[in-house]
Amino acid sequence: MQASPVCGCIVLRSTGRSSICPAGRGPTSLGLCRRGILVGPGRSRRELVERRLARLAGFAGRPYAAPMRPGRDEEKTLKSVGGGHHHVSLxxxxxxxxxxxxxxxxxxxxxxxxxxxxxxxxxxxxxxxxxxxxxxxxxxxxxxxxxxxxxxxxxxxxxxxxxxxxxxxxxxxxxxxxxxxxxxxxxxxxxxxxxxxxxxxxxxxxxxxxxxxxHSPTGLGLVGQSGAMTLLRRRIIRVARRDVTVLLRGESGTGKELVAQALHSLSSRADQPFVSVNMAAVPESTAASALFGHAKGSFTGAATASEGYFGAAHGGTLFLDEIGEAPIEIQVALLRALESGEVQPVGEARPRKVDVRLIAATDADLERAIDQGRFRRGLFERLRGYQLEIAPLxxxxxxxxxxxxxxxxxxxxxxxxxxxxxxxxxxxxxxxxxxxxxxxxxxxxxxxxxxxxxxxxxxxxxxxxxxxxxxxxxxxxxxxxxxxxAPAIERQPPAPAVRELSEEAIMAALKESQWRPAPAATALGISRSSLYAIIQKSPTIPKASALDRQAIEQALAASDGDVDAAAGELQVSERALKLRMGELEIG
CATH class of the missing domain: 2.60.200.20 (Tumour Suppressor Smad4)
Incomplete structure (x- = not known):
């Protein structure tokens, strides 16, 4: 691996040919830099990046957006080659x-x-x-x-x-x-x-x-390097130190509590309590006491006073899992606690001030629950100070x-x-x-x-x-x-089997197409990859990768330095010969 001397981008794959860095500001080798931009040989700094990423955009069927300069906001929208503004996503x-x-x-x-x-x-x-x-x-x-x-x-x-x-x-x-x-x-x-x-x-x-x-953030107690996990970590880092309420949404078993713990560990409250509560496990009859606390003797069995989950989490983070299971009466009290910073313990005359960051999680369709009258819209909007979606496995x-x-x-x-x-x-x-x-x-x-x-x-x-x-x-x-x-998956028909082809027919097609495999494959009625496989297996069909320095230099001398003519003499494509010359550092 090597780094661009100009912008420091690391190249992961190199063929030895000269190119420019993904930022468009200096020479580096052909490859994929750590910022994820494919780079290769180009005629000008801007042309290289636009040409390569435009090809990727065509491949992906999505709009191309120009690469970002180091230090700029990663979500900044940039003007695309075809016009308009789009997020970089190829x-x-x-x-x-x-x-x-x-x-x-x-x-x-x-x-x-x-x-x-x-x-x-x-x-x-x-x-x-x-x-x-x-x-x-x-x-x-x-x-x-x-x-x-x-x-x-x-x-x-x-x-x-x-x-x-x-x-x-x-x-x-x-x-x-x-x-x-x-x-x-x-x-x-x-x-x-x-x-x-x-x-x-x-x-x-x-x-x-x-x-x-x-390169993307790692750790945070989360395992994985997928695109979904990379974006999730970035969003966790972005919101962790902002003292806003966070709503985590995702299917059961996706690790919502781990995400809540990551948010807490990166926040300014990291050295304070993290209290986790599963609302589905809290009986409706005792939910108010469990959450907000109670005074001694306030109900049968209340032999001692309790500060409740809000009190236990004072100064820190309270994680309410399965928030969609909260009784409607408790939802009213939760909304009041979030808006006023006060809770009303059962049996006490005055409310109590609490300093708690609330993180809630659910796998339920809260929007549907609102339509059915099972969840209060006010609480829903208050919980959505910031929303994080956790992808299923x-x-x-x-x-x-x-x-x-x-x-x-x-x-x-x-x-x-x-x-x-x-x-x-x-x-x-x-x-x-x-x-x-x-x-x-x-x-x-x-x-x-x-x-x-x-x-x-x-x-x-x-x-x-x-x-x-x-x-x-x-x-x-x-x-x-x-x-x-499992649901049906879109399938392409299998590639057609390669019919029996003589090497004479293959050589004739290659010669007719100036030794370029793609048009030769079309002429032969087979896929390009199938022709490559035949060429690789054949001991007699010439391959540029097998050419040594002496053979190439002799062909160049015989053709007065004309690479195209030398390629014809060697029975390989001009492009393949240039690649091999680059590998051997010829000319």
Whole structure:
């Protein structure tokens, strides 16, 4: 990795060619900088960024917005190439490691090439995956993964074609083997596609946006690096020190209390109490006393006075979960407490001042409850000083591998089996099998993170004392019910099988198209990726990547330095020859 000498942007993928930094202000190498901007060779500073991101915008079917300058508000709207103003949000395909014999690699990722020939190669030694926090940028490296690459082709429509090598590592996508190639639609890529390589590695093909790919906040007690989690952390940081009421909305099991704790820990009240209350568990008959306190003897059983939850949280944060379950009478008192900063303890003559920051959470449809008269609109609006949406687990599938590893690590340590997730010897299988992680990725998780945590606990209880989790142990039955009920997913028809083509016909088509694969593939009636696969497997069809310095220099000398003529002599495309010349630092 290297940094632009001008703006400090870190380049994650480099081909050695000269370019400019994502801020448009200096030279750097071709790649994707840590700010998430794809960079490459350009004729002018502004032209480079606009050309590359305009291609991404076309690929994503979304408006392009010019990249931000360092230090400017990340949400500032900027003028797009086509006119108008839009937020910067350009999805592009990414591969994330969801399972690997070395647990440290889980979460590493690499963007797919979405311009030029659109090819991304992944093998044991090709295609580096970088840790989002930096410090590592390496290929898969597992010795049981073939050196023959898996090829991924990102199309302009947003689809991705996966092409396997017949002599390479077997690949399964969504549990089904890929024989030759398979095309995944833009919708499938957005939802996430699990790719199981052999029985060792699982990659998740998914998409991210420009602003959530690069460096982002971590920690806060939250696990995950998806776009949804990145934006959630940023919003938590933004609102934590503002003493406003926050309403957390999300399905059951998404971790709303963890978000509330993160808000408290970053606030000016961090050294004061954090009190958590589940309103669904508070009986209606005692709700007022539980929340606001009571005087001694104010009702039967009140042998001592109580300060209530508001009093216990004085100076700190009060978290009211399941706020939609609050009785209507209590809602009136809550609204008064929020507006006046006072509570009325049961049995006391005067109200009591309280200094509490309130965070509420719900998975209920409060708007519908308001229409039905079950929730007061005034309280709803008062709670919505700031609203945070927490995405369900099925919408952030790239976090599942990290979350599973997190819960397994914790459960194995508690059961005194910490070595189960250590990198195994080459002749051993990992304790956590790839097929299981692939199945976990395909599951819809109606119980969200809580359900995933329960699965990790079950795995450790049943198989923590074994060398590996067995394939016939019944674990996969957890996912069979979901497979029957999962909603239909938009599918692209499979790529047509490559008909029998002689090398003579292929060479003739390549020659006719000046050795450019794309028009040659069209002439042959096959996909571009299929032609690439044929070229890679053929020992006789010339490949620019196999050319050495001497052969290129001889061809250039014979053509008086004309690169186009030299490419024709070498039987490769002009573009491929220029790339190879750049790699060898020729001319």
């Amino acid at each position: 999805p592009f395909p990414v591969l994330t490691i969801a399972c690997h014999p070395d647990p440290e690699r889980v979460g590493d990722r690499r963007p797919l090439v979405v311009d030029g020939d659109g090819r991304t190669l992944v093998s044991r030694s090709e295609g580096t995956f970088a840790a989002p926090e930096g410090g590592r940028d390496e290929p898969l490296g597992d010795r049981r993964i073939s050196r023959r690459p898996l090829t991924l082709m990102a199309t302009e429509s947003g689809a991705v074609e996966v092409v396997t090598d017949p002599e390479g590592t077997p690949v399964r996508a969504r549990g089904e083997p890929i024989d030759g190639s398979r095309l995944f639609s833009p919708t499938e890529v957005m939802q996430g596609v699990d790719l199981e390589l052999g029985s060792r590695v699982v990659l998740l093909l998914h998409s991210l946006t420009i602003e959530t790919f690069g 099925r919408d952030r599938s790239e976090d599942i591998g990290l979350l599973l590893l997190h819960f397994l690590t914790r459960e194995l340590a508690a059961a005194d089996y910490p070595a189960r997730l250590v990198l195994p010897a080459e002749d051993q299988h990992p304790w956590l099998p790839a097929w299981l992680v692939a199945a976990v990725l395909r599951y819809r998780w109606p119980g969200n993170v809580r359900e995933l945590r329960n699965l990790a606990s079950q795995l450790v209880i049943d198989w923590g004392d074994g060398a590996e989790i067995p394939a016939d142990g019944g674990v996969e039955s957890l996912f069979e019910v979901n497979a029957k009920t």
